[in-house]
Amino acid sequence: MMKPVVYSQLEGKKLGFYGLLALLGSLILIGLGAAYYMEHQGHWVTGMNNQIVWGMPHIFAIFLILAASGVLNIASIGSVFKKPIYKPLGRLSGLLAITLLVGGLCVLVLDLGHPDRLIVAMTHYNFKSIFAWNVILYSGFMGIVGIYLWWMMERQMQKYYPIAGFVAFIWRLMLTTGTGSIFGFLVAREAYDTAILAPLFIAMSLALGLAVFLLVLIATYKWTERPLGEVILQRLNNLLGVFVGVVFYFVLAYHLTNLYITENHGIESFVLLNGGIFTITFWVGQILIGNILPLLNIYVFDFGKTTVGIVVSSLLIIFGGFAQLFVIIIGGQSYPLEMFPGMTVTESSFFDAAARHLYEPSLWEILLGLGGVAFAIFITILAMRLLQFLPKSLADVDVDPHAKKV
Amino acid sequence: MNEENLPNPNRRDFIKKASVIAGIAVAPGIVLHSVSQAKSPDEAVSNKIRWGLLIDTTKCAEDCNVCVQACNTEHGLTGHDRPATDPQWIRKIGLKDKMTGKTYSLPVMCQHCEHPPCADVCPTGASFKRADGIVLVDKHICIGCRYCMMACPYKARSFVHETLEDQKSYSPRGKGTVESCTLCTHQVDNGQQPACADACSNKAIIFGNLNDENSEIAQTLKTVSSAALRPNLELNPSVRYQGL
Numbered sequence A: 001m002m003k004p005v006v007y008s009q010l011e012g013k014k015l016g017f018y019g020l021l022a023l024l025g026s027l028i029l030i031g032l033g034a035a036y037y038m039e040h041q042g043h044w045v046t047g048m049n050n051q052i053v054w055g056m057p058h059i060f061a062i063f064l065i066l067a068a069s070g071v072l073n074i075a076s077i078g079s080v081f082k083k084p085i086y087k088p089l090g091r092l093s094g095l096l097a098i099t100l101l102v103g104g105l106c107v108l109v110l111d112l113g114h115p116d117r118l119i120v121a122m123t124h125y126n127f128k129s130i131f132a133w134n135v136i137l138y139s140g141f142m143g144i145v146g147i148y149l150w151w152m153m154e155r156q157m158q159k160y161y162p163i164a165g166f167v168a169f170i171w172r173l174m175l176t177t178g179t180g181s182i183f184g185f186l187v188a189r190e191a192y193d194t195a196i197l198a199p200l201f202i203a204m205s206l207a208l209g210l211a212v213f214l215l216v217l218i219a220t221y222k223w224t225e226r227p228l229g230e231v232i233l234q235r236l237n238n239l240l241g242v243f244v245g246v247v248f249y250f251v252l253a254y255h256l257t258n259l260y261i262t263e264n265h266g267i268e269s270f271v272l273l274n275g276g277i278f279t280i281t282f283w284v285g286q287i288l289i290g291n292i293l294p295l296l297n298i299y300v301f302d303f304g305k306t307t308v309g310i311v312v313s314s315l316l317i318i319f320g321g322f323a324q325l326f327v328i329i330i331g332g333q334s335y336p337l338e339m340f341p342g343m344t345v346t347e348s349s350f351f352d353a354a355a356r357h358l359y360e361p362s363l364w365e366i367l368l369g370l371g372g373v374a375f376a377i378f379i380t381i382l383a384m385r386l387l388q389f390l391p392k393s394l395a396d397v398d399v400d401p402h403a404k405k406v
Numbered sequence B: 001m002n003e004e005n006l007p008n009p010n011r012r013d014f015i016k017k018a019s020v021i022a023g024i025a026v027a028p029g030i031v032l033h034s035v036s037q038a039k040s041p042d043e044a045v046s047n048k049i050r051w052g053l054l055i056d057t058t059k060c061a062e063d064c065n066v067c068v069q070a071c072n073t074e075h076g077l078t079g080h081d082r083p084a085t086d087p088q089w090i091r092k093i094g095l096k097d098k099m100t101g102k103t104y105s106l107p108v109m110c111q112h113c114e115h116p117p118c119a120d121v122c123p124t125g126a127s128f129k130r131a132d133g134i135v136l137v138d139k140h141i142c143i144g145c146r147y148c149m150m151a152c153p154y155k156a157r158s159f160v161h162e163t164l165e166d167q168k169s170y171s172p173r174g175k176g177t178v179e180s181c182t183l184c185t186h187q188v189d190n191g192q193q194p195a196c197a198d199a200c201s202n203k204a205i206i207f208g209n210l211n212d213e214n215s216e217i218a219q220t221l222k223t224v225s226s227a228a229l230r231p232n233l234e235l236n237p238s239v240r241y242q243g244l
């Protein structure tokens, strides 16, 4: 019989705690300032333009949204797939699912041409638009995960929480499918016109969510000096390897199916061979740093099994995720529309003749994105300070009934 | 120590604290002012009409830019010498056949699709098609997400990247919203033609009602061979090209 898990708040008495909050607070303020500046000046001060209409803010936002839905997976494994060892992690997993989503949505909203019209977006729905459906999916996700957390944390409701867990699990799959479909429905653009984007996004969400989860888990347990055992760490580390493998598989499938369709050869050679920065980012950032190195680290190198090694793998995967989103979001727009098959565009004042559309991210966009990340972490810490999210101990003896006594 | 007895937060406590967190979480996003009402599209517009353009590329001169200038003047589209972000509702494109080397010159603007992808993806319904086929953006409910620009197969839309000055009262625009060719609704609704068609001295742009068999545009379309751009997308645009 396993011991019941004991949860407690963060103590928050140390100087470092307040230092961290202050640091995050300043990043949030800087991000807000950047958003205000971009809004006030108009978007011309950003790197985005009429060719590249979505830029850095969208990379950050979609990263956070993907990570949010993926991080909930840990809780799902515990409650839906009934793996007891994951159960103590359920609360943190649900919390991060909400906070990361909130961070991502803030970035998305603050980049709008009219953030002040958020209420319009909430009251005028075009039900044909996958974007409008996403608004519903995101709000629903927060509500459901909120209930899930509440039932998980309150004793009288605990018997129901697997139901909420199941609903949340289904909902998160829909949510990521919805996020992938934002791109998947764009028939106008060669890079996106494929059904495989939705499962690819689900795979990415699993890997990115777990990488973020591991970083948060390791950092909090280190800084609060709570025991974090090998059993849990190695379990999660292995899972991380599996997820990265799945992402790799879908990336292969995406490019192979595209190569099969002659029509898409243009965009394929753009990404794989002659797309300049996008080709480099694809091979070095996404494939080498984001897939191959972490896989080697997790499965081959001994270093990968140490706590520092796991942190390194997670960071590599997160970096690779950004690279991948850069290739998908910016690269997909940079590749010019094929409006006149069989013709070369010799002249245009609107960049139709460009071999690729250029994008130089501005500092403002990056600051806004970082502000969103900081905000997500900030509210995570605050929530952990206020409520009992963290098990006091995740030492092997406390989480695994079969662990050897030391 | 009996760990079973450790207090679990009770419901009220949870909800109280959770709402504090939730409050902090949503506050920055909600900067609510200027709640605009949706402007319903002009009631008088009828679906017996489908406005369109026929562009004869054989008449369009390579070095001519008159239609573009007419559009800019008509709608007050002033640039800031920043071509990447300055708005363009109509542009001239030069083409060369990869096989034969034949060259073409033609203006491209919003193609006013029968099935506009911009209107399909727009989350708020700001992008819409009038009953007479003209595709427009309602500047009051556009939130500036630019999803329509991602979706447009003709790259026909511009985002207003700067503060606007000297706007034309009949062609309202808005910083932070998306805009494109309106087919000069203000002219068309008064029985006149769009500025580009008006300005072209080579008569390369014919404007008219595609649904009226007797109109010049419908008559011409019957006799000459013409094509839509990107026909494989099956969007059935109202702008057609002759001689391409």
Ligand code: SF4
Binding pocket: B118, B121, B122, B123, B124, B125, B126, B127, B137, B141, B142, B143, B144, B145, B146, B147, B148, B149, B177, B178
């Ligand atoms: S930018 Fe405006 S018109 Fe375009 S999709 Fe967004 S809300 Fe609709």
